[in-house]
Amino acid sequence: MSFVAKAVLAGVLALGVGAGGVAYMNSDTDTEVAKDGTLALTIKSTNGTHAFIVERAKTQDEQARGLMFRTDLKPDGGMLFWPYPPTGGAPVAASFWMKNTPSSLDILYIRADGTIARIAENTVPFSETPIPSGEPVGAVLELMGGRAAELGIAEGDLVTWDKGAK
Template sequence: MIGGKAALVLVAVLGVGAAGVAVQQGVFSGPPAAIAAKRTLAVTITGAQGAHVFDVERATTSAEQARGLMYRTDLKPDGGMLFWPYPPEGGAPRVANFWMKNTPTPLDILFIRADGTIATIAENTVPFSEAPVSSREPIAAVLELVGGRTADLGIAEGDRVAWAK
């Protein structure tokens, strides 16, 4: 509690994917639920099995994208994190490499092309692994979901991903 109000402290990190070194600290006032509500959006994935909507957090800055879902154990089945734009500083799509360092929950990492289709899915990535997980081609966004959700819902490479831009 800071001054009688709940506060959320964010430690920003820089690096490739979820890698990095702590470089700054910021404090955001207000209840954590209200802060999170401002940072989420609906993402719809449509494929052969139909459409499914996820309510995901947004990672739009270099610091947010570097931290990703590190240290998180509170992930919801229809939650996750959207890294968009990727890279956050703009520019053309590029090959992305993520890792699972400091991430205790297995994730499905969906690498999304500029046209909104899924290029690659890394399913059930290994918690705490420092092995790179590559998009294998230039991408414009990345969606991280709880490990196993893509298989459960029949989500596949080539399926379409959409959100309000």
């Protein structure tokens, strides 16, 4: 799975989305430890807390590569674009697209306070139509297409992760 992102940074800075080669972990197995490049993340919704082990795209190159050309995303996996923008600073309006992304994704735009500002559900594979955040965000999370609805994740839900992670 993959896609390309666009970010507005005092103009328009084109970014992509994805990363490769990191094993996903099973979130219901307490004995496993996240491997390099992954991060434990939870989403608190009205029906409970949902755990994920996600890859982290933190640099401009990692965010440019993102999940492009990938088909290996797991139900408890995903990719977190944080910090967003990778250059740091204040949250910015984000716009992602699905160019070179063979599978549908749910794109969750996350405010600086950790709440979900917008969910773009079941995005269209390979589409070059921009998918805007609608407001400034500090992070973006991609999950398998349809996963947010399946788990009852909604706008306003709280996303948390270790913000001290390197």
